Amino acid sequence: MALIVHKYGGTSMGSTERIKNVAKRVAKWARAGHQMVVVPSAMSGETNRLLGLAKELASSKTDMSHDRELDMLASTGEQASSALLAIALQAEGVPSVSYAGWQVSVRTDSAFTKARIESIDDARVRADLAAGKVVVITGFQGVDDAGNITTLGRGGSDTSAVAIAAAMKAAECLIYTDVDGVYTTDPRVEPDARRLQTVSFEEMLEMASLGSKVLQIRSVEFAGKYKVPLRVLSSFTPWDIDINEEAKSGTLITFEEDENMEQAVVSGIAFNRDEAKISVLGVPDKPGIAYHILGAVADANIEVDVIIQNLSKDGKTDFSFTVNRNDYAKATDLLKAKVLPTLGAAEIVGDTKICKVSIVGIGMRSHVGVASKMFRVLSEEGINIQMISTSEIKTSVVIDEKYMELAVRALHKAFDLDQPTA
Amino acid sequence: MALIVHKYGGTSMGSTERIKNVAKRVAKWARAGHQMVVVPSAMSGETNRLLGLAKELASSKTDMSHDRELDMLASTGEQASSALLAIALQAEGVPSVSYAGWQVSVRTDSAFTKARIESIDDARVRADLAAGKVVVITGFQGVDDAGNITTLGRGGSDTSAVAIAAAMKAAECLIYTDVDGVYTTDPRVEPDARRLQTVSFEEMLEMASLGSKVLQIRSVEFAGKYKVPLRVLSSFTPWDIDINEEAKSGTLITFEEDENMEQAVVSGIAFNRDEAKISVLGVPDKPGIAYHILGAVADANIEVDVIIQNLSKDGKTDFSFTVNRNDYAKATDLLKAKVLPTLGAAEIVGDTKICKVSIVGIGMRSHVGVASKMFRVLSEEGINIQMISTSEIKTSVVIDEKYMELAVRALHKAFDLDQPTA
8 A cells, every 4th residue: 555646647638538537547546555646637628728718818918917817727727627537536436535736735936837836735635645535636736925826837737746746755656648658769750669668767857858748847857856756657558457567557767776777878869849049149258148148038937958159259159049939039039139239249040940859868878979879870861960969868969850850760770779678 | 986896797708709898898997997806707608518527427426525526616617717807908908817716715614516605805805906906806606714615606606796895895896797687577578578777685685586587696685785786787788888878777786775766566577487396295283393394404505495384284284395496306305314204294295397476576565455466467367376475575476387477477567567667
């Protein structure tokens, strides 16, 4: 008997028929003697429907008070799905209660639409578990110190689930989703992609941040920080499969270095076509430049990914970075309005037709020449590299987006990812 | 400059186009210098959609924990529409903020799905109004002492609006709906029905409780208790009509007896086909019978309307009352299980094919023979009366539901309600 957190994505909650299946699956775990906390997403399509209505009503200029209302609005999707799941569990004969983020309470900062969890007060949940109830907690949302509803941003339900698992010291957090695990790369791009039985947190962190889309990056950060064993598995297996078989399915994201992991040098190929490149040209090369440019961007709550500063020439330098494509217009407007005039830079240029492709692997730490092999493979395919960024366990390149599939397939093959490891 | 509460029904909030119209109307009032609090219902159809999903998931037996989840679920409809209205107001250039019931906070008891408001802490709302914001507050819902979301039952948004108006001592509470006021009877039944410019609270209370469906009865009780001037008016007049004209439209529900009211003896004919009749036959005629029977019904939170106890014969009596048709099965099951065995009564019989028709009027107080005129009119139409109930300002009869329209039309004509008052 252990405390287990289940998280179900929007597709798994997409209809009353599917919610019934989720209830039957959770009931199976509860009847096996586990204390169960369940974190559902909104029914698929619901968040988009709500935000679509908001878009029809909003004026072009958005501000904090608008974002606050978006969170009031969007948070209703998870509240509804959580209540529906509790009702379905009760119909299964399993006592159940649902809570919104503010009731638990999941405390966050006040960064509306992209808030961060600060603490979780789990007293109420523990009392319910002790009383034999399955507790359903809304994903995606929390409450700030002033009592405003906040949301964690898209995919935030994963983060909610892991944060709750961490706060409650759950034995495992199972993320049920519409894929059956983490693959060496996206099978839609490379049909020979293989499912990994285990992947390290560090690798997963790189995979998630680079767009594997299986898990939200912050949920992996949380899991790593608090050492929450995290499993990604399919919600489309029959609910009545043997619980021991189910408990071993999918991909386990491990935090123990010495576990029996697959020992390939490169574990996977990640890619991301949601980014855009921005360059500030002709920047006077003096101390504080990077802060001057990126500080303004960070203040606007825009996340920056790859950052490159070229060698200076004639006292001027070029500064490039990538942001999410959705933030591209906001970032360039901001730089033109605030940074160009005060910095004396020459020009802002950008490119939205780029993508980032990365090779990721713990094994890279102890193997030299992995990055150079990557560059050689791309070169052989005639693909020009625009930016390079490296870390201990990954190497990323920014290339023209039209070469993305070609690059992924060539690298997948070159690093033998289509071959089962012994 | 006054503090004004507007309440908009589900039809008025039924699409983004309509929400924009509501925003423009509220903005007009705000720009005229009023402090505005707005209470919207859920978008039309939304509450039914949500409860329909719950129905697909629920098992046949319902209990408190199920009702708690229904409130978690249903309350999302108003939260979403409130946020959307705040966004629309911001787009109109009017600073606005929305609050859920628990944020304000609207405290209720814990009678899930039919909770009663106990208090409202309006400090947060006053601060926002002072800062020049339009405050949007979800109708229909509140929070109990344990922090559970509660709802006030169908039509509860009217009650929320009036309770907020009372707590904040608003100058007037305007209920915008899809009818343009209170009529002498339902125009769908009697085409010659006329709109009343004013109606007394007492009359309105009788009209509402008898099914005029313009306002929820509890909202009228609240308004009467706290002397909140209440106006029912149409949300389908163009939003840009002159504000002084709008402020005088619809029907004003007054609490001042000496106001210049229409002096007809009978103000309106109300009717209700949502009731069912239950009779407990062969009850031993001893003290405590009424409490024994109705106490059990009240404990199950079932509201009872007309109550009749016949003269006893041979130490036995018959006891009849009416309940909402939705509660009919629950009430009869309850009586059979709990009351029949302990009371030694003979039988429970019921009839769901009844209706109640009432004549209502402050003028009845000072006029004799009004009730007997009603009975004569029904008799002339060949309509048998099953139950009679009277108060100072109304006389109600329960009849076979197939005679309802006939009874309403005959009474409307007999009491000259189709003639304008001088």
